[in-house]
Amino acid sequence: MSDPDKSQLTETEIRTRYITPALSTAGWPLTSLREEYYYFSAGRIQVVGKKGVRKKPKKVDYLLEWRPNLPIAVVEAKDNNHEPGDGMQQAIEYAEQLDVPSVFTSNGDSFVWHDRTGSRPDVEVEIPLDAFPSPDDLYALYKQWKGIEDADEPVIAGQFHDDGSGRRPRYYQRIAVNRTLEAIAKGQRRLLLVMATGTGKTYTAAQIIWRFMESFRAINPGKGQARVLFLADRNILIDQTMMNDFAMFKGRMAKLSASRGTISKVANAEDPDGGGSKVVDKSFELYLSLYQAVTGTEEIDNVYKQFSPDFFDLIIVDECHRGSAREDSAWRGILEYFGSATQLGMTATPKETKTVSNIDYFGDPLYTYSLKQGIDDGFLAPYKVIRTALDVDTFGWRPEEGQVDDAGNLIPDRHYTEEDIDDSIVFPERDKRVAERITEYLKSADRYAKVIVFCQDIPHANRMRRILANLNADEVRKDSRYVMQITGDDQQGKQELDNFIDPEMPYPVIATTSKLLATGVDAQTCKLIVLNSRVESMTDFKQMIGRGARVRTDYDKWFFVIMDFKNVTKLFADEGFDGDPVKVYELPPDGHMSDAIDELDDVDETASEGEDDEGPEQWVERPGARNVRRKRIVVSGQAVTIIGEQVQMLGTDGKPLTSSLKEFVRSGLLERYPTADDFVSAWLAADQRSALLDELVDAGIPLEDLAEQSGLALDPFDMALDVAYERQPIERRQRAAAVHANGYLGKYQGQMRSVLEALLGKYVESGVRSVEDIAVLRVEPFRSMGGPMELIRLFGTREAYFKAVHDLEQQLYQEAQ
Structure with a gap:
């Protein structure tokens, strides 16, 4: 019979008096009970006007760990006015997200046990308080669920590296590391992890390497130390990694580099430029390298061949959607040469096109943590989308009879579409309209908000830099770096890249680029992404959007804005945007697979050499070629007009709102407050209006955003009365x-x-x-x-x-x- 006093106890008291003692009696030490596990999420960020507000983070009442960072069960508690199984659906959802097989709920009278392993006769069963399973019992179920044999134990039993700061891996990082080690223990040799930009791929890689090295020593006492190769495709990624996430390997790692005429040189963290030795020092455990540093067109450049094919035990390929995804790439040659090593690809955007497949080489992802999940958990920044339509893009353009371009040449008479603009034809007035809109936004929001302007190619980035500099002349006079072109052909711009991504450095503020900033550049405080180029590749789109996904509340970076001039954000509606990648193989019309190469892989901006791009002949990027000169039609004086603009917000389900924000807010208000009197009464009765506004945001009614979008200085109170109840608003x-x-x-x-x-x-x-x-x-x-x-x-x-x-x-x- 239920204790009559239990009905008067709070949930916390039920946990303290009944549930925790029951777990202790079953053999669970207090050190294994993570009570009120708030590390589950950070709390989704809601955009409120120009500010960000965090919702309450998700938590589980108990996370039961076999050892630190290896949870095997969750327990949800309710007060005694609930049934023992109440809250089970929420608990199962948490268990699925946390990757644990055993789920329990309790009201202090008994437990209800939901078994996800499929090894028990009943999926769900009620058990007495004194019958809670022991740690050994639940771990045995976990091993069975994961397919872990006793012989695999030494590989998966390692501990995460502890740097003494108290930092613990986030739940999804822990899952990624554990699944990788479990797969290695089972003998898998080609592995893939998909983690959204800004979710800590290099930290996850560091923990995988640490665990791999520790387990390697345990199971290979006679073989010595494990050898690991970490490959990336940007020098800045290697240097940042060595100084930050890989600092735990100080003294045990080296950086491989090469130059023509020299076989190689090795650098360590204390001497990043290396000593210039011509023979690779093979005494290190961890080597970090650019693909380009160990391969070349001549055999002498192939530094990796100084190592025997079985030298490395583990190879991690960062940003593996790049060159290593192509079967015929020189970079793939490294992986095939070290074919006996376990190879792990890591990317935010697995490439699955008609000619390129990560999955074909690395296999299906062991784990995927998407942008949508990151935003929902509050680890990544949400976004607003401002779609701006220009008349020449929307309706196209046709020259008048006999019209000539800026060079005096007759313009071919045809209908020029959005696909032609900034490719075969250039309208300087269009560039100016775009730059004016960017400048207008910055002046209304924050003149020093970091901005990336993605342009069609390098000449386009140059034009945009010049126009933006003129429109922001007041700031450029203070510091010429206010606007910078950061492309592969511009040495000055590349030298400012570190300053652009450093939150402490105010300049550069606006960076115009083509593709150099699309991948791997950790621009943590970037608040505005401008899409001013055609983007048809989902991989490119995800990479570009990812530049704004970091959250840095210490720098007032809660969300970011996407300003779209090319209708690129239509890709948000593509079912593949946050879904699992699907392999696609299809010959192009000419039947030559090698011709259908994604341009991002083949354009080497770092090797491009820019020239004066004035006039109709300009340097443009082309797949598989450098510095290709081609004719462009430049038509100055052609009026270009902004004909419409749409602002999209993320709804409570994490998807952009498909209806207008005004209609969305109106329907939400009327559902919650059927009459104006109902709303006014709630507003006047609130102890704090900000708390009521937060409550409305949680319910998917962003009044402040609508007020901001209206362009009027209206109180949210008046915005509500106007949009939902047709009452005349009063300005603040x-x-x-x-x-x-x-x-x-x-x-x-x-x-x-x-x-x-x-x-x-x-x-x-x-x-x-x-x-x-x-x-x-x-x-x-x-x-x-x-x-x-x-x-x-x-x-x-x-x-x-x-x-x-x-x-x-x-x-x-x-x-x-």
Whole structure:
């Protein structure tokens, strides 16, 4: 019979008095019980106007670990007013996401056990409190579920590296590492991990290498140390990796590099440029290298052949969607030469095209952690999409009879479409319209927000740099690096790449590029991605979008904006955007497989040499070729107009809203508040309007975003009345003026009145949230009046200050009361 007192206990008390003791009695030490496991997620970020607000993070009540970072069961608790099995569906969802097989729920009376292993007669069974399975029992089920044999234990039993900082791998990093080691233990030799940009692939790779090396010593005591090769395709990736995520291997790793006429040289973290030796030092355990550094067109450049084919035990290929994906690439030759090694490909965008397949070589992904999952968990930044339509792109263009281009040549008479623009024909006025829209956005948001402008090719990036510099002349005069072209042919631009991706460095702010910044560049504080080039490859699209996906709340980077001038973001609707890759093999029309090579793999920007691109003859990038000169039609003076713009938001399901934001908000409000009186009553009754606005955001009703999009200085209150209930809105300045006019502030004197007047000013400037946020007291004009605590003490107590703020807000909405 149930304890009659249990019904009065909270869920926390049920856990403390009944569930934890039951787990302890079953043999679970307290060190194995991760109670209220908040590391599950960071809490999804909702975009609220120009700010980001985190939702509550997901958590499980108990995560049961066999050893650190190897969970094997979850337990969800409820108070005793629930049935023992209540919450099971949520618990199963968590278990699936956390990759554990055993799921339990309890209300303090008993447990309900859901077994995902398929090894028990019943999927779900109720068991007494004193019958909870032991750690050995659940680990045996885990091994059976994973197909782990006793002989595999030494490989999977290793511990994650602990640097002493308390950092633990995120749940998806832990799954990626564990699944990789489990696959290696089973004898798999070609492995693939798919992890979205910004989710820590190099940290995951470092932990895999650490665990692999530790287990290798355990199972091969006579063979000595494991040898690992880490391959990447950008020098900056190697250098960053050695200094950051791979710092745990200091003294045990070396960087391979090569130059024509010299066989090789090896560098370590203390001497990254190396000593120039002509023979590879083979005493290190971990070698990091560019593909380009160990292969070349001449045999002397193939440094990797100084190693015997069986030298390496593990090879990790970073960004494996690049050259190694092609069967006939020189880079693939490295992998085939070391064919006996276990080989792991890592990418955010597995390449599956008609000619290129990661899956064909590495196999199906062991684990996929997508952009959508990362955003939902709050580890990656959400995004807004601003689609801007230009008339020449939308309707195309046809020259007038006898019309000539800038070089005086007759323009061929045909209909030029969006595909021709910036490829065979250039409209300087179009470039100017795009640059004006970018500049307008920055001036309304943040002039120092890092921006990447993706252009059609290098000459296009050059044109955009020049126009943006002219439109932002005030900032360029302060520092010429405000706008920089960062492409493979521009040495100055490439030298500024480190500064662009460094959050501490203010310049460059705007980077125009073609493809150099699309992959592997960790631009953590990039807030604006501009798509001003045709993108038909899903791989390219994901890579470009990934440049903005980092979250850096310490630099006020909560979300990013995608400004799309080429309708590239239609790819968000493609079923392959966040789905699993599917192998596709199909000969192109000419029947030559080698001709259908994805351009991203073959264009080597780092080797391009730019020339003056004035006039109709310009350097352009072409697959498999460098510095190809071709004719372009340049038509100056052709008027180009922005004919429409659409702003898309992410809905509560993580997908861009398909209906207009106005209709989306309207339907949400009417469902929640059927009448205007219902909404007004809820607004006036709220202790804090910001809390109500957060609640509406959680419900998928982003009022502040709609108010911002409207272009009017409206309070969310008025935005709601206007869009849902057809009431005439009042602008914020009018509401503030009414408070001044009604004499309400006369009840306060001296600095108290000055504080409230300044709060009204902040309300007019940025809305009701700023009035309620105590942090506003740290900025001007409050800073000149005194410190936050000093200003609060003017009102007597903290509670009295907030009451005065609340009363001031009530005055703002006096006509609605």
